[in-house]
Amino acid sequence: MTASEAEPLPGDIFEESQSLTIQDLSRICAVEEQHIVEFVHEGVLSVVEINTTEWRFRGDALRRARLALRLERDLEINLPGVALALELMEELQQLRRELQTRHA
Numbered sequence: 298m299t300a301s302e303a304e305p306l307p308g309d310i311f312e313e314s315q316s317l318t319i320q321d322l323s324r325i326c327a328v329e330e331q332h333i334v335e336f337v338h339e340g341v342l343s344v345v346e347i348n349t350t351e352w353r354f355r356g357d358a359l360r361r362a363r364l365a366l367r368l369e370r371d372l373e374i375n376l377p378g379v380a381l382a383l384e385l386m387e388e389l390q391q392l393r394r395e396l397q398t399r400h401a
Contacts, residue, residue, distance in 0.1 A: 316345070317354045326362050333362065339376040341365045341383060 322342075323330045336342040337352070342362060346353035361383065368374045368382055 315356045317356065317358060319352050319354075322354060322358060322362055325359060326366060328366065335376060336362060336365060340380045341376065 317325075319330050319333050322333050326333075333342065337344055342354060342358050342365075344352040345355050364386075365379045365383060368379045369376075374382060
């Protein structure tokens with residue numbers, strides 16, 4: 298093992314039960330806050346709490362935001378397309394779960 302392999306990787310430990318601010322999401326995803334706002338306006342992300350100073354997101358919004366960013370970057374899908382793709386992916390996942398429970 299080389300010295301660089303032995304060094305710990307920097308990062309944050311994150312539990313999906315935590316809530317996130319727009320600043321948290323933009324920092325962790327390495328995008329501008331405006332990009333997160335665009336995700337909300339297009340329906341890619343949902344705000345679970347709005348108080349007078351900030352939006353709050355459920356912890357699973359991080360996974361969804363990262364997936365949305367990969368779809369945008371890797372497949373060059375626009376925001377409406379990202380929202381549709383995520384919706385279809387979730388529907389497919391739900392149908393697979395239903396199929397598994399019927400065969401179990």
